[in-house]
Amino acid sequence: MATPYGIKFAVHLITSHFGNLVANVCENLLRKGPLTLQQLIRFTELTPLQIKNSLLILIQHNCVQPFSSEQIGAGGNEVKVTQYLVLFDNILHRLRFPKFLEIVSEELDKNCGEILEGLLQHGRLTLEQIYERARDNAVQDAVRESFQKLLNSRFVERCPAPEPFVEPSTIKSSNKRGAKSAKLDEVSETEEQRVLAAAASLDTLRFSILTPSGTEFDEDKKDGDSSSSMGVGEKRKHGAADSDDAFGSNENEVILWRANFEEFTRYLRHKACIENVRARLDVGAATVLKAMLDATRSAEKKVKTENSVSLSMDTIFEEVMKSEAGRSLTLDRVRASLVQLGCSSSGTDDTYSIDLKQIIELAQKEEVESIVLRRYGRDAYRMFRLLSKAGLLQETDKIADMTFVEKKEAPKILGKLWKDEYLHMEVEYFNLLIKFTLSSNMAICDVVDKPRLTLSGMSDLVLMDQNKEIVNKFVVDRNTTFYLWKVNKPILWQHVLDEMYHAALNLSLRVIHELDQKKELLTIPPEKRTGPLEKEFKRLKNAKFFLESSLMKLDDALMLFRHF
Amino acid sequence: MSRLQEPSSLKRKQPDSRSPLDSLTEHERIIYNVIRSKQDMGIWMQDMKRVAKVPDNVANKALKSLETKKLIKEVVNIQKRGKKHYVAAEFEPATEITGGAWYSNGKMDFVVINILKDQCLKWIYKQRVATLEGILDAIRKSGISNVELTTVQIEELVRALVLDNEVVEVKSNGMGEFDSIPVGKVCYKSTSKGSRGDPKIGAMSSIPCGVCPRISDCTPDGIISPKTCKYYSQWLDF
Ligand code: SF4
Numbered sequence: 043m044a045t046p047y048g049i050k051f052a053v054h055l056i057t058s059h060f061g062n063l064v065a066n067v068c069e070n071l072l073r074k075g076p077l078t079l080q081q082l083i084r085f086t087e088l089t090p091l092q093i094k095n096s097l098l099i100l101i102q103h104n105c106v107q108p109f110s111s112e113q114i115g116a117g118g119n120e121v122k123v124t125q126y127l128v129l130f131d132n133i134l135h136r137l138r139f140p141k142f143l144e145i146v147s148e149e150l151d152k153n154c155g156e157i158l159e160g161l162l163q164h165g166r167l168t169l170e171q172i173y174e175r176a177r178d179n180a181v182q183d184a185v186r187e188s189f190q191k192l193l194n195s196r197f198v199e200r201c202p203a204p205e206p207f208v209e210p211s212t213i214k215s216s217n218k219r220g221a222k223s224a225k226l227d228e229v230s231e232t233e234e235q236r237v238l239a240a241a242a243s244l245d246t247l248r249f250s251i252l253t254p255s256g257t258e259f260d261e262d263k264k265d266g267d268s269s270s271s272m273g274v275g276e277k278r279k280h281g282a283a284d285s286d287d288a289f290g291s292n293e294n295e296v297i298l299w300r301a302n303f304e305e306f307t308r309y310l311r312h313k314a315c316i317e318n319v320r321a322r323l324d325v326g327a328a329t330v331l332k333a334m335l336d337a338t339r340s341a342e343k344k345v346k347t348e349n350s351v352s353l354s355m356d357t358i359f360e361e362v363m364k365s366e367a368g369r370s371l372t373l374d375r376v377r378a379s380l381v382q383l384g385c386s387s388s389g390t391d392d393t394y395s396i397d398l399k400q401i402i403e404l405a406q407k408e409e410v411e412s413i414v415l416r417r418y419g420r421d422a423y424r425m426f427r428l429l430s431k432a433g434l435l436q437e438t439d440k441i442a443d444m445t446f447v448e449k450k451e452a453p454k455i456l457g458k459l460w461k462d463e464y465l466h467m468e469v470e471y472f473n474l475l476i477k478f479t480l481s482s483n484m485a486i487c488d489v490v491d492k493p494r495l496t497l498s499g500m501s502d503l504v505l506m507d508q509n510k511e512i513v514n515k516f517v518v519d520r521n522t523t524f525y526l527w528k529v530n531k532p533i534l535w536q537h538v539l540d541e542m543y544h545a546a547l548n549l550s551l552r553v554i555h556e557l558d559q560k561k562e563l564l565t566i567p568p569e570k571r572t573g574p575l576e577k578e579f580k581r582l583k584n585a586k587f588f589l590e591s592s593l594m595k596l597d598d599a600l601m602l603f604r605h606f
Numbered sequence: 607m608s609r610l611q612e613p614s615s616l617k618r619k620q621p622d623s624r625s626p627l628d629s630l631t632e633h634e635r636i637i638y639n640v641i642r643s644k645q646d647m648g649i650w651m652q653d654m655k656r657v658a659k660v661p662d663n664v665a666n667k668a669l670k671s672l673e674t675k676k677l678i679k680e681v682v683n684i685q686k687r688g689k690k691h692y693v694a695a696e697f698e699p700a701t702e703i704t705g706g707a708w709y710s711n712g713k714m715d716f717v718v719i720n721i722l723k724d725q726c727l728k729w730i731y732k733q734r735v736a737t738l739e740g741i742l743d744a745i746r747k748s749g750i751s752n753v754e755l756t757t758v759q760i761e762e763l764v765r766a767l768v769l770d771n772e773v774v775e776v777k778s779n780g781m782g783e784f785d786s787i788p789v790g791k792v793c794y795k796s797t798s799k800g801s802r803g804d805p806k807i808g809a810m811s812s813i814p815c816g817v818c819p820r821i822s823d824c825t826p827d828g829i830i831s832p833k834t835c836k837y838y839s840q841w842l843d844f
Binding site for chain 1: 684685687702705706708713714716719762765766769770771806807808809810811812813815816817818819821822824826831832833835838842844
C-alpha cells in the first residue's frame with residue numbers, strides 16, 4: 043500500500059533518476075492506479091511520444107508492468123486494451139541497489155557483482171548483452187559461470203511476460219488509489235498481485251538459462267538483433283519502441299534477465315531476523331537461526347512467510363556445524379537455542395520451525411516504541427507500552443495509575459500522542475460513545491445515530507456538523523465524560539511507515555540542499571582548496587556521508603515495515 | 607511514608623449521637639448539606655457557593671465554623687491543586703480527588719516511588735529472577751520503608767518497571783534459573799543483556815525527522831521544510 047509520502051518519495055526517486063517527464067507519468071500511475079495510454083495522455087498533458095518513451099524507461103527498469111484486458115469499447119463491443127501498472131516496491135528498491143551489490147559480492151564474488159551491476163544499471167539485459175558488457179574484462183566462460191551462479195542463488199531471474207492478459211472480471215474498475223483509504227488500497231494490492239501472477243514465468247524457467255527447447259538462447263540469437271552496435275541501454279529502448287501497441291510484445295523469443303528483487307528482499311529479511319535475535323537473545327540463537335534460514339531459503343514460497351521451513355534436529359545440527367561460529371556449539375546448546383527461539387519440537391517427527399513473523403513484529407514494535415520514547419518522553423513511552431500490550435481501550439485515570447504519571451499530566455500526554463496519530467481515542471459522554479478518527483488534523487467523530495461530526499479543541503470538546511455549526515459542547519466533567527485510549531496497530535503502523543517515507547524524502551532533499559548551497563565550493567580544484575575552504579569542504583563531505591548513511595539505515599526500517 | 611494509604615472507599619463514620627448538627631445556623635446547614643450531598647467526591651468552594659446561593663462573606667464564615675466543628679474537611683484535589691475543595695467529614699475523599707495511594711498532598715510522590723522502584727530493580731538484577739513475594743520480603747528486610755507495603759503496591763511498582771522495559775515478566779518453567787520457583791508462577795527477570803538504561807535506539811528515532819515534533823507541518827517546499835530546518839542544521843554542525 044503506497045501511503046501519501048510513500049508516493050512523494052517514489053516520485054522523488056524517479057525524478058532524480060530519470061527526470062521530470064518520466065516522473066510525471068509515474069506519479070499519475072501511482073496516484074490513479076493502472077491507466078491506458080489514452081488516459082495517460084489526458085492526465086499528464088504530455089505528447090504520446092513523450093509518454094511512450096517514459097513508459098519504456100519505466101518498463102525497462104521494472105517499475106511498470108503492462109497488461110492487457112478486455113473492456114467494453116465505444117461501440118459496445120469488447121476491445122483489448124493495454125494498461126500500465128506501476129510497481130511501487132520496485133521503485134523503492136532502487137534505493138537499495140548498493141545493498142544488493144554488497145550482498146552479491148559477499149555471498150558470491152566480484153564477477154557476479156559486475157554482472158548484477160549491469161543489470162541494475164540497465165534494468166533488463168539479454169544474455170548476449172551481459173556477455174558484451176563483460177567482454178573486455180573476462181572470458182565468456184567465466185561470465186557464463188558467474189551468471190549461472192547468480193541464477194542458482196536466485197539473485198537473477200528471467201523477466202516476466204511483457205504483457206500478460208488478465209481476465210477483465212478480476213480487474214476492478216476503480217482506478218483510484220485513495221491515499222488514505224486502506225480499503226481501496228487493499229483492492230489495488232490484490233489487483234497488483236493478480237497482474238504480477240499472470241506475468242510471472244514458470245518457476246522451472248524463471249531461474250533456468252535454457253529455453254523451453256533446451257538450447258541456450260544466445261547461441262541461436264546472436265545475430266538476430268540488427269542494432270547490436272548500439273549501447274546496451276539504448277538498444278533495448280529502440281527495440282521496444284518500434285512495437286507500438288504493446289511495448290516489447292515482439293519479444294516472445296528474446297529472453298531478458300533482471301535482478302530478482304524478491305530474493306534480495308528475502309535475504310535482507312532473514313538478515314534482519316538474525317540481527318534482531320543476536321541483539322535480543324544471544325550469539326548462539328542467532329547462529330542457529332542463520333543456519334536454518336540459509337539452508338531453507340530457496341524452499342520458501344513467499345517473502346513474508348510466517349514460519350521458517352521445518353527442519354529435523356539432525357539437519358539443523360548438520361547445518362549449524364557448517365559455519366565456524368556453529369562448530370563451537372554442542373547439541374545441547376543448539377537445543378537450548380531452539381527453546382530460546384520459542385520453538386519446541388513439533389509432535390513426533392522432531393522437526394523445528396521458527397516463528398519469523400513474531401521476530402519481525404517484535405522488531406517493528408521496538409522501532410515504534412523508540413520513536414515514542416525519543417519524541418514524547420519516558421512517561422509517554424510507558425503509557426504507550428501499556429496500551430500496546432493491553433490492546434483494548436483504557437481510561438485515562440487507569441492509565442495514569444498504572445504508569446505512575448500524574449493524573450493531571452496524563453490527558454495532556456495522551457492528547458499529544460492522539461493528535462500525532464499515535465493513539466486512538468474514544469470519548470464516553472454519559473452513555474454516548476464517540477469514536478474519533480483523525481484525518482489531516484481534523485477529527486471525525488462517529489456518534490451513534492448521528493451524522494458525521496467534527497470536533498475541535500481538546501480540553502473542552504466542541505462537536506460541529508459539516509457546516510461547522512456547533513451541535514454540542516462537552517463540559518469536561520469527570521463524572522460524565524471518560525476518555526478512552528487504545529493503540530490501533532494496523533493504522534499506526536501505516537502511519538509510522540508514512541512518517542518514515544517522509545523522513546527519507548527529507549534526508550534526500552537535505553543532501554541536495556547541502557550540495558546546492560556549496561555549489562561553488564565543489565567546482566574549486568582540490569589543490570586550491572586550502573585553509574577555511576578545505577575545512578568547509580570536509581564538513582560538506584561529512585554531512586553528505588552522514589545523511590546518506592542515515593538514509594540507508596532508515597531504509598532498513600522502511601523495509602521492516604513495508605516488505606518484511 | 608505514612609501517606610501510603612489503602613485505596614479509599616466510602617468509609618462512613620458513625621455520626622455522633624449528640625450531633626453538632628443541632629447547633630448549626632441556617633447557612634451552615636445549607637452549605638453542609640451541599641457538601642455532604644457530593645459524598646466522597648466533595649465540592650470546590652466556588653461551585654458550592656453557586657449551588658448554595660449564599661453570600662461570599664457568610665459562606666466563608668460558615669465554612670470555617672463547619673471545619674472547627676469537624677463536620678467538613680478541606681482536601682487537595684489533584685485536578686485543581688490550590689483550589690479549596692471540601693468533603694464532608696464522614697467520607698474518605700475519593701481517589702479521583704486524592705489521586706490514591708501514591709499521592710501526597712495532591713501530588714504524586716515521585717521521591718518515594720523512585721526509591722522503591724530502584725530497590726525492586728536492584729533486587730531483581732541481583733537475583734536475575736524474582737517473584738513478587740521475594741521482592742516484597744527483600745524490601746521489608748531492607749528497612750527502607752517504615753510503612754508496611756502491600757503485595758499490590760509492589761506489583762504496581764514492578765509492572766511499571768516492565769513498562770519501562772527494565773525487567774520482563776516471565777512464567778517459571780521450573781528449570782535452570784527457575785529451579786526454585788514453582789512451574790507456571792509469574793516472575794520477573796532482568797532484561798536479557800543485564801544492562802540497564804534506555805532501550806535500543808531505532809533507525810527512525812536517530813534522525814531529526816524521527817523525533818521531530820513538527821513533522822506533520824513539514825513539507826518539501828513549505829515554511830517548515832528540510833531546507834530551512836534548524837534541527838538538521840544543528841545535527842550537521844560537526
Ligand atoms: S526536516 Fe526538520 S522540520 Fe521537517 S520533519 Fe525533519 S526535523 Fe522536522
